[in-house]
Amino acid sequence: ALALKGIAYDQEPVNLLKDGGQQFSTKFQAVNPMQQVPVLKINGIILSQSLAIIQYLEETRPNPRLLPQDLKKRAKARMISDLIVSGIQPLQNLTFLKQMGEEKNMEWAQHNIACGFKALEQILQHTAGRYCIGDEVSMADLCLVPQVFNAQRFKVDLAPYPTITRINKALLELEAFQVSHPYRQPDTPAELRA
Amino acid sequence: ALALKGIAYDQEPVNLLKDGGQQFSTKFQAVNPMQQVPVLKINGIILSQSLAIIQYLEETRPNPRLLPQDLKKRAKARMISDLIVSGIQPLQNLTFLKQMGEEKNMEWAQHNIACGFKALEQILQHTAGRYCIGDEVSMADLCLVPQVFNAQRFKVDLAPYPTITRINKALLELEAFQVSHPYRQPDTPAELRA
Structure with missing residues (x-):
């Protein structure tokens, strides 16, 4: 942002x-x-x-605005953002994984991300253009990219989610998403640095 | 709302x-x-x-508005709402509890609610008046009441959270919160009906 x-x-x-x-x-x-x-x-x-x-x-x-001007599209942008931030993210983050115990970590993270992505893929088929909501970058896209990054970190198979994958790819072409990539931060461990 | x-x-x-x-x-x-x-x-x-x-x-x-006019207060109202909706709620809801297994259910729900309430109590000490943000009912209050209801359902000791408890009590005096109470819905089981 x-x-x-x-x-x-x-x-x-x-x-x-x-x-x-x-x-x-x-x-x-x-x-x-x-x-x-x-x-x-x-x-x-x-x-x-x-x-x-x-x-x-x-x-x-x-x-530039990060929420669409049209009120219904704004609502959809917030809906998708909340779906990711409260519907997926907490069920695969550090707090959650510590509680699940190490042996179940990967399995549950994958399960929860897959459940969320299945729903998100269906929703995006109605809302997306080049990005999550039509052709303008919105708050929803700012949630999508780090969540896809996490899905890849947990080795989730992204094949069932072509819309998510396509939008993520389009977003990663933008400079703002490139400079904020986790592998390009001041504290990125040397072995991961892009 | x-x-x-x-x-x-x-x-x-x-x-x-x-x-x-x-x-x-x-x-x-x-x-x-x-x-x-x-x-x-x-x-x-x-x-x-x-x-x-x-x-x-x-x-x-x-x-009547549910987000304060002042932009900093609006931000705090959203911050508190998000803290509850994405920081507490997903870690004590049905999806989460199913994954934790029955024997750990209560224990983890209590732990996660207590962690969230500890942080929320500290934040509210700076933002609250009669309600979460000053003396006007806001979106944050709409998140607080059902979360306190859940805390009580999971038998969380609320004594360490006097600000949360006080605000919740003040809100439950308002008609809008009374008519939307879980025990007063068309599908409330007869034995719970208020």
């Missing part, structure tokens, strides 16, 4: 694995009691939760 | 336990491929995901 809107920012990496998880530090907990990334400090406030952050950016820096 | 905004609606119950879960029926899946409630049919579109639904209502029927 910051890259698409051309907003300059300083980045402070939080390593979720190192030191037992830097998100659990007293310092970070003062910033986000939920002990999760991302967090954005902006205009004198501290915000967590990706969609709250994106929508604050949208309301304070509207160009 | 419908009750607060005074929008008339017809309600079609979907029993998540009966018939192996009515949300898995072919009929319901055509309405929401994600096989989850709620779903709202409105203005010729079908919407799922609670926050997408609420925000569509907000944008098409702005009075």
Whole structure:
């Protein structure tokens, strides 16, 4: 969202694995009691939760827009974003996987991503153009790309989801998605760096 | 949200336990491929995901408003909503509990709700007035009440969360929250009916 809107920012990496998880530090907990990334400090406030952050950016820096002008399309963009952020993401993230126990990790992550993608694929067949909602990049696309990245990390077979795969590919051609790719961050481990 | 905004609606119950879960029926899946409630049919579109639904209502029927006018407060309202909807709710709902296995059900639901409430309590100490964001009912409150209901269902000790408890009590005094209480729905089992 910051890259698409051309907003300059300083980045402070939080390593979720190192030191037992830097998100659990007293310092970070003062910033986000939920002990999760991302967090954005902006205009004198501290915000967590990706969609709250994106929508604050949208309301304070509207160009280029990340929610469609048409109200029904806006609703669909939010619906797809929520489907990913609350319907898939929490059921394959670190907190969840720790609770499932190591031996079931991969299996459940794959299952939950596949369930979500099956639904998402059907929904996108009605909403998508080049991107999730028609031909304009929206908040939904900002949720799709990291979720597909995670699906690949968990070796989910993406063959049953041609629409998801096609949109993801189209998005990765855009510079904003390239510069924010996990393998191109200041704290990307050397062996993964793109 | 419908009750607060005074929008008339017809309600079609979907029993998540009966018939192996009515949300898995072919009929319901055509309405929401994600096989989850709620779903709202409105203005010729079908919407799922609670926050997408609420925000569509907000944008098409702005009075009374459910997001504060002040942009920073709006952001905090969305942040709290997302914290509950994507940070707590998925880690204690039916899908999650099925995956955890019956013997661990209660324990993990309690743990995840407590973790979320600990963070939420801290955040609310900075944002709350009578309700989650100052003295106006907002989307955040619409998320809080059902989450506290679930916490009570899972017998979570609420003593460590005085702000959450106080706000929940204040909200339950409002008619819109009373008529939408789970124990007052057309499909509430007779033994639970209020």
